[in-house]
Each structure stands twice: as structure tokens, then as C-alpha cells.
Amino acid sequence: xxxxxxxxxxxxxxxxxxxxxxxxxxxxxxxxxxxxxxxxxxxxxxxxxxxxxxxxxxxxxxxxxxxxxxxxxxxxxxxxxxxxxxxxxxxxxxxxxxxxxxxxxxxxxxxxxxxxxxxxxxxxxxxxxxxxxxxxxxxxxxxxxxxxxxxxxxxxxxxxxxxxxxxxxxxxxxxxxxxxxxxxxxxxxxxxxxxxxxxxxxxxxxxxxxxxxxxxxxxxxxxxxxxxxxxxxxxxxxxxxxxxxxxxxxxxxxxxxxxxxxxxxxxxxxxxxxxxxxxxxxxxxxxxxxxxxxxxxxxxxxxxxxxxxxxxxxxxxxxxxxxxxxxxxxxxxxxxxxxxxxxxxxxxxxxxxxxxxxxxxxxxxxxxxxxxxxxxxxxxxxxxxxxxxxxxxxxxxxxxxxxxxxxxxxxxxxxxxxxxxxxxxxxxxxxxxxxxxxxxxxxxxxxxxxxxxxxxxxxxxxxxxxxxxxxxxxxxxxxxxxxxxxxxxxxxxxxxxxxxxxxxxxxxxxxxxxxxxxxxxxxxxxxxxxxxxxxxxxxxxxxxxxxxxxxxxxxxxxxxxxxxxxxxxxxxxxxxxxxxxxxxxxxxxxxxxxxxxxxxxxxxxxxxxxxxxxxxxxxxxxxxxxxxxxxxxxxxxxxxxxxxxx
Numbered sequence: 142x143x144x145x146x147x148x149x150x151x152x153x154x155x156x157x158x159x160x161x162x163x164x165x166x167x168x169x170x171x172x173x174x175x176x177x178x179x180x181x182x183x184x185x186x187x188x189x190x191x192x193x194x195x196x197x198x199x200x201x202x203x204x205x206x207x208x209x210x211x212x213x214x215x216x217x218x219x220x221x222x223x224x225x226x227x228x229x230x231x232x233x234x235x236x237x238x239x240x241x242x243x244x245x246x247x248x249x250x251x252x253x254x255x256x257x258x259x260x261x262x263x264x265x266x267x268x269x270x271x272x273x274x275x276x277x278x279x280x281x282x283x284x285x286x287x288x289x290x291x292x293x294x295x296x297x298x299x300x301x302x303x304x305x306x307x308x309x310x311x312x313x314x315x316x317x318x319x320x321x322x323x324x325x326x327x328x329x330x331x332x333x334x335x336x337x338x339x340x341x342x343x344x345x346x347x348x349x350x351x352x353x354x355x356x357x358x359x360x361x362x363x364x365x366x367x368x369x370x371x372x373x374x375x376x377x378x379x380x381x382x383x384x385x386x387x388x389x390x391x392x393x394x395x396x397x398x399x400x401x402x403x404x405x406x407x408x409x410x411x412x413x414x415x416x417x418x419x420x421x422x423x424x425x426x427x428x429x430x431x432x433x434x435x436x437x438x439x440x441x442x443x444x445x446x447x448x449x450x451x452x453x454x455x456x457x458x459x460x461x462x463x464x465x466x467x468x469x470x471x472x473x474x475x476x477x478x479x480x481x482x483x484x485x486x487x488x489x490x491x492x493x494x495x496x497x498x499x500x501x502x503x504x505x506x507x508x509x510x511x512x513x514x515x516x517x518x519x520x521x522x523x524x525x526x527x528x529x530x531x532x533x534x535x536x537x538x539x540x541x542x543x544x545x546x547x548x549x550x551x552x553x554x555x556x557x558x559x560x561x562x563x564x565x566x567x568x569x570x571x572x573x574x575x576x577x578x579x580x581x582x583x584x585x586x587x588x589x590x591x592x593x594x595x596x597x598x599x600x601x602x603x604x605x606x607x608x609x610x611x612x613x614x615x616x617x618x619x620x621x622x623x624x625x626x627x628x629x630x631x632x633x634x635x636x637x638x639x640x641x642x643x644x645x646x647x648x649x650x651x652x653x654x655x656x657x658x659x660x661x662x663x664x665x666x667x668x669x670x671x672x673x674x675x676x677x678x679x680x681x682x683x684x685x686x687x688x689x690x691x692x693x694x695x696x697x698x699x700x701x702x703x704x705x706x707x708x709x710x711x712x713x714x715x716x717x718x719x720x721x722x723x724x725x726x727x728x729x730x731x732x733x734x735x736x737x738x739x740x741x742x743x744x745x746x747x748x749x750x751x752x753x754x755x756x757x758x759x760x761x762x763x764x765x766x767x768x769x770x771x772x773x774x775x776x777x778x779x780x781x782x783x784x785x786x787x
Contacts (some may be wrong), residue, residue, distance in 0.1 A: 174316045174323045176358060176379065178403040183444070185316075185323070191405070191442065192323070193496055194221035194261055195450025198270065199249040200230050201473055202453045202483075204242060205748035207249055209508055210451050210483050211256050216507040217478065217489060218496035221259035221323065223409075223446045224249070225268040227276035228303055230459070233554070235280055235299075238306060250314050254321040260314070261409075261446060263326040263362075264307060266300050266345075267632075271416050271461045271469050274625040275329075275632055279554040282547075282635060289633055290328070291336045297344060308352035317356050324358040325349065326409075330383075332363040332373025335630045342375040362409040365393035370400045383410030383448070386426060386434035390441065408438060410448035413488065414476030418467040423739040423786045425476045432491040439499045447492070451479035454744050457660070457729035458555035461627030462634070466584065466600050468624040470740040471731030472786060482710055482744050482784065484510035511747075514709035516780035519758060521696035523768055523776075527559060527619055527761075528592065530693060533662045535559075535655040542652050545581075545638035548622060553656035556722075558637050560618040561653040564590065564610050564644065571607035572645045574616075580604040581640030584623040587691050587763055590614050594688040597764065608644075616649070618642070619691050621763065623732075663759045664727035691721075691763045694776070697755035708750035711780045712742040715760075717767030718778070724759040725749055736764075741785035 175184045183190045195214050202210055214222055226246055231239055240246065253260050267290050268276035281287055284295050314320030327345050349359055363373035365382040374380040380400040384393045394406050413431050415424035438445050452475030462468040474481040478489040485507065496502060527534065539561075540551050548558055566572075568590075576582050576598070586598040590610035598606050598618075610616070618638065625634040642649045700708050713723065713730070720734045728749040735741050750756055758778065768776035 172317050172319065173356075174358065176404050181403060182405050182442075192221040192259065192261070192444045192446075193219055193439070193500070194223050194259075194444075194446040195219045195478075196223045196410070196446060196448040197451050198449075198453055198473075199224055199246060200227055200243070200272075200459075201455065202451070203746045203748050204245065204248070206483060206746065207252055208256070209511070210479065211253055211258060212508050213479055213483065213485070213489075214450055215256055215258055216503050216505070217450075217493045218500060218502035219258065219447075219450070220500075221261055221446075222253055222450075223261040223263065223448070225270050225272075225276065225329075226262070226264040226307060227268055227270065227272050228266050229274060229276055229278040231307070232278055232303060235278075240310070247310055247314065250311075250321060254314075258321065259316070259323045260321040261324050261326070262311060262322050263329060264311065265329060266303060268329050269461075269628050271473065271627055272455075273459050273461050273555075273627065274634065275461065275627040277632065279549060279625065279636075280552075282549045282633060285635075287633070288336065290331070290334055290341065291338045292340045292344065297341075300345075301348060304348050304352060308349065312353055315353065315357055322357075324360055324379075325353065326362060327359050327378055328361065328373075330363050330369070330373060331361065332366075332369030332371060333629070334372070337372035339375060342378070346375060346378060360407075360409075365396045367396055367399060370396060374400050379404060381407035381409040383408060383412075385412035385415075386430045390434065390437050394441070394443070406441060406443040408443060408445045411435065411438065411445050413447050413449060413478055413492075414452075414474075416475060417470050417472065417739055417786070418463065419470050419734055419740075420737040421467070421739065423474075423476070428488040428491045431488060432495050435492060436495050436498070439495065447478070449473075449475040449477040451483060452477045452481055454481055454731065456731050458622065458624065458732075460624040460732070462624045464626055464629055464631050466626070468584070470734070471743055472740045472784075474784075474786060480784070482511065482513070482746075512706065512709045513782035514707065514711050514780075515782040516698055516700065516711055518777045518779045519696050519698045520773070521694040521758065521760060521768065521776050521778060523766075524693045524695050526592075527557075527657070527691040527693070528589075528617060530662070531559070531655055533666060534657040534659065536658070540654045540656070542654060543650050544641055545652055546654055547639050548636040548656075551654055551656045555622055556659050557622070557657045558620050559655040559657060560620060560638055561655065562616050562649050562651055564612055564614045564616055565647055565649070566644065567612045568608055568610045568644070571609045573605050574598075574608050574642060574644050575605040576638065576640050577643040577648070579640060581638055582620065583634070583636045583639055585621045586638075587619040587621070587688070589617045589690055592690065594690050596688055619763075659722070659761065660724075660727075660729055663724045663729075688764055689762070689766055689769050691761065692766065694760040694762060694766065694768060696758045696778075698758070698780075699755045700750060700752045702752035707752060708747045710747045711745045711750075711782065712784050713745055714742045714779050714781055714785065716777070716779060717770075717775055718760070718762055719765035721760055721762040721764075723761075723778075724757075726751065726757050739787045741787060742781065744784065745780070
């Protein structure tokens with residue numbers, strides 16, 4: 142047995158309370174967070190407390206940058222952060238859970254704790270958040286008749302299983318258990334949903350209590366409207382409201398008081414900016430308006446969460462959409478106090494100045510905006526069209542069906558599906574093709590006949606297209622899922638060809654359907670693509686010279702390893718390109734669509750770049766490429782050091 146002298150142990154024993162307190166586990170029994178209804182406030186460990194929080198979505202920021210963004214939030218004077226948990230981000234397939242790397246929500250919350258920030262958790266199961274399907278997994282739609290966000294038994298079974306996975310992970314992180322989580326939201330803005338199903342809210346309240354215990358404060362959030370709070374609130378769930386800088390503060394809190402006569406005033410989403418949609422101008426909210434309204438909120442003694450404090454990025458296919466169908470871009474900059482790339486803005490310092498009038502802000506240097514580097518132009522070359530790459534894009538082979546099937550029916554939840562059949566009649570004179578009886582293209586379709594592009598069908602804008610070809614010719618329709626509706630009654634947003642396609646007056650049948658796994662294909666073929674001399678296939682249409690066949694382009698660039706501080710963040714832009722998807726080193730950066738804007742550049746975080754080997758760029762251009770103009774000097778993308786969101 143090892144014997145240690147008492148004189149050696151005593152100094153270590155003296156440190157144990159400090160070490161325990163630093164880890165948030167010492168004196169756990171004394172940690173309490175409660176509502177003091179008699180004085181309309183929170184009590185933290187028995188003392189009056191007011192939170193000034195900011196929203197940050199860990200799923201929109203690379204794990205590499207979590208600490209940087211959280212520290213900047215703390216240095217602005219915030220004492221808490223608020224985050225959603227998107228169900229579909231963590232359970233992409235039924236029963237397959239992802240909680241590591243960028244999905245490690247527990248690490249994110251612990252990191253906030255280590256920095257001295259409290260956490261307001263919004264675990265859904267529905268979150269909205271301008272995120273695909275409001276955070277609900279698309280595989281729920283495999284039961285076509287399912288009523289989401291209701292007491293539908295199939296929906297409740299899936300929710301129950303998910304909460305039984307997520308909430309036990311959150312319980313040790315509750316404030317009373319030594320962690321930073323002070324309050325937990327149940328559902329999200331439920332009063333804005335048509336179902337108004339109180340039994341559903343009761344079910345959620347019961348499951349949250351079962352997994353988290355009776356001590357945690359559970360709350361709801363709804364727009365500051367009586368009708369919204371009527372359907373969004375439930376006894377034993379503390380009702381809060383949300384409204385922006387332009388709204389009447391007195392009116393907003395009077396609505397809350399109708400449902401919560403006593404307790405703290407809370408604006409759970411005080412909007413610092415607003416969301417964008419493709420084809421619309423970039424949303425901006427004036428700094429002065431935000432600062433003035435925030436001052437008035439804090440002067441009333443209200444608790445406030447600034448939504449968003451940093452927006453981040455809808456990488457890959459994660460953006461949502463609103464109705465009438467309007468998808469959101471890759472950037473979720475939100476005109477927030479911290480930019481999409483985590484840069485300090487005028488709005489950041491204005492908000493910090495306001496907060497400083499009501500509480501102390503931390504002393505010391507604020508972490509600076511990260512440096513950006515313009516790596517310049519990078520030449521690309523044509524590799525293969527989608528049709529030519531089907532062998533690697535669809536390794537398990539196609540599905541055959543008499544009539545079109547949806548994305549969920551072939552278990553393809555994101556990206557692209559290619560539908561193929563043959564023309565049953567001669568179309569030497571162009572004939573119309575359309576979806577019948579209603580426009581069933583979800584969301585955008587790229588049409589070709591025998592390898593000749595014909596044009597685009599669009600969910601909103603182009604519902605009929607005249608095509609040309611001979612009887613027996615191959616008709617290809619590549620359908621792009623541009624993001625599921627995230628808000629309102631239409632969140633059950635099926636993708637693909639959701640109704641029959643009609644040529645002239647003939648319903649098209651005998652479809653071969655190819656679910657395309659673009660991410661896996663790009664990731665697994667990076668090296669071989671670069672070594673290939675293929676890629677000079679497919680031409681431009683003589684019938685419609687506006688469009689090309691959807692085509693992959695590849696290239697690479699090197700970053701010198703001998704220069705300090707490289708790689709650095711950058712932005713990629715697409716001069717002469719129309720619309721598509723881009724990957725860097727196999728990482729799905731997101732969609733680009735400079736022909737409609739407002740987003741012209743995509744944020745490239747430094748953690749996906751490397752100095753040890755050339756950096757691969759893979760572009761899937763869907764509509765029109767500068768490479769088709771015969772001048773190889775035009776077949777380029779460019780890395781710049783400044784974002785452009787018009």
C-alpha cells in the first residue's frame with residue numbers, strides 16, 4: 142500500500158473545493174434556479190438574477206470555432222447563451238445517432254459552462270430556426286398521412302424515442318446538477334401552428350419532466366399575440382414572448398402578462414436582424430434601432446435573448462424555406478452582431494455599450510475578427526455530367542416504378558434524385574411537359590432529352606416546359622431538393638416528383654429513379670477525379686442554349702506551408718457560374734446561386750483547408766457554366782477575403 146505523508150496531502154485537500162467549484166460540481170445541492178413570482182424575477186442560488194442572452198447555433202458553426210464565438214459573446218457582456226437542438230442533425234436515419242465532432246452538443250454546452258456562460262436550451266422537438274423542416278427529420282414523412290407536431294401516435298412514438306436519447310444527455314448539464322442549463326423550452330412557437338393540440342403539449346411536458354426532473358424551469362415561446370399564446374401555452378410551462386426592435390415593447394409584455402400575471406418579463410427572441418431568401422435583398426436592421434430598443438427592454442428589468450447574436454452558415458443542404466415557397470440561402474448571417482464568419486461589427490459594440498449601462502462587462506481584450514486570405518483564382522475543368530457519373534453517384538442501383546416516387550420513398554432525404562423514362566411520342570415539334578394535376582415538382586428540376594438540355598421546371602416560377610425529341614428518346618429529370626419548409630402548416634414538405642408528369646396529354650410511366658449520394662461520391666473519389674483525363678463529354682443544347690447538362694467540375698489549389706498563420710478563413714465566389722453545389726476537400730460547403738443573390742460568396746472556414754496537400758474543389762453546376770464558353774481562362778472560381786451579400 143502506498144503511503145503519502147499528511148503534510149503532502151493537506152495542500153491538495155485544501156484545493157479540492159476550488160477544483161470542484163471550477164468544474165461546477167461542488168456544492169451542487171446549493172445550486173438553484175427558480176422563479177420568484179412575488180417579485181417578478183428569477184432567483185439564482187437565492188439571489189435576484191436577470192439574464193442577457195444571445196442565440197448561437199452550434200450546428201451552424203464548425204466546432205473549431207465554438208470557443209472563439211462563445212468568448213466574443215461573453216466579452217459583449219452576455220451572461221447566457223441560447224441554442225436549439227435540431228433533431229434531424231442528430232438522427233439523420235431512424236435509430237442512427239450522431240453526437241461527435243460538429244454534432245457534439247454536450248461538448249458545446251460544457252464549453253459554454255467553462256467560459257462562465259449559462260445556457261437556455263431549446264431542444265424542440267420542433268425548432269423552426271430557418272432549418273430544414275424546422276429540425277424534424279424527413280424520414281417522419283415515410284408515413285404520408287402523419288400529422289406533425291400533434292398527438293398523431295406515429296409522431297409521438299418517434300418523438301418519445303428521440304427525447305429518451307437526448308434529454309438524459311442534458312440532465313447532468315442542468316444548473317441544479319452542476320451544469321449551466323437554467324431553463325428548457327418545450328416545443329417552439331406552437332401557437333403559430335394550426336394543430337393547437339394541447340394533448341401534444343401535455344405529452345411533451347410529461348416526457349420533459351420524466352427525463353429532466355421537477356426542478357427545471359420549462360418554458361414556451363410565442364409571438365406577442367394573444368391568439369398565438371392561446372394555442373402555444375400550457376399550465377406549468379412558463380410563457381414567454383418574442384418580438385423585434387421595431388415592435389411596441391409595452392404591448393408585447395402586456396400580452397405576456399395576460400398569460401403570466403406574475404414572474405419575470407422575458408423576450409426569448411429579440412431580433413437583431415432577419416433572415417434572407419434567395420432572390421430577395423439582404424435583410425438589414427439598423428444598429429441604432431436595435432440598440433435603442435434593447436436599452437428600453439433592459440430598463441424595464443426584462444430578461445432578453447438576442448436572436449441571433451451570431452447566425453453562422455447553413456452548410457450542405459440544411460437551409461429551410463418559407464411559404465409561398467422561398468428557400469433560404471447558405472449564409473445565415475442574419476445581420477447579427479457577430480457576422481457569419483464571427484467578425485466583430487458596429488452592432489456588436491453598440492450592444493456591448495448598452496449592456497454596460499446595466500451590468501459589468503468582462504475586462505480584457507475582445508478576441509479579434511479572424512484574418513481572411515484571398516487565395517485568388519483557381520482553374521477548374523469539366524469532369525463528368527451527372528448522367529455519366531451515375532455508376533458512382535448511385536452505387537446500389539436505381540429503383541423502378543410505374544409512376545414517380547418521392548425522395549422519402551427511396552430514402553433519399555437531401556440533395557438530388559434523377560428520374561428517367563423514355564418519350565412515348567415524337568416531339569420533333571416541341572411539346573409541353575408538366576406535372577399533373579398540380580405542380581408536383583419539389584423543388585427545381587433540370588430536364589434533358591438524349592443528353593440535350595431542355596430547360597428548368599420550378600416549383601413556383603416555371604411549371605410547364607416545351608421539350609423536343611424523338612419517340613423512344615431518354616428523358617432525364619434531375620430534381621433538386623432546395624430545402625424543406627420550416628414554418629407553418631406546410632412543414633410536411635415532400636420532395637421530388639410528388640405527382641405524375643404529363644407530356645402533352647399523356648401521363649409518363651415506367652420510371653427509373655436514381656437516388657444520388659453526392660457527398661459520399663465526392664468524398665470517396667477526390668484523388669481519382671483529379672488524376673482522370675475524362676470529362677469532355679456532353680454538349681450544350683442547340684434547342685435551348687441557355688442551359689448545360691448538370692455537370693461536375695474539379696480543380697485544386699495549394700496553400701504554402703511555410704507562411705505563418707496559414708490557412709486562414711476565406712470566401713469563394715463564382716464569376717460566370719449560375720447555380721449549384723460546392724465541396725472543398727469533401728466538405729459540403731453549400732449552395733451557390735449568384736444569378737439571383739443576395740449571397741454572392743460562400744464562407745470557407747480555415748479548419749477545412751490544409752497546407753499539407755493540394756485543396757480539392759468540386760463544383761456541381763446545374764444550369765450554366767463559364768467553362769462552356771470555349772475560353773479555359775473563364776473556367777475558374779475565386780477566393781476573396783471579403784464576403785459579398787447584396
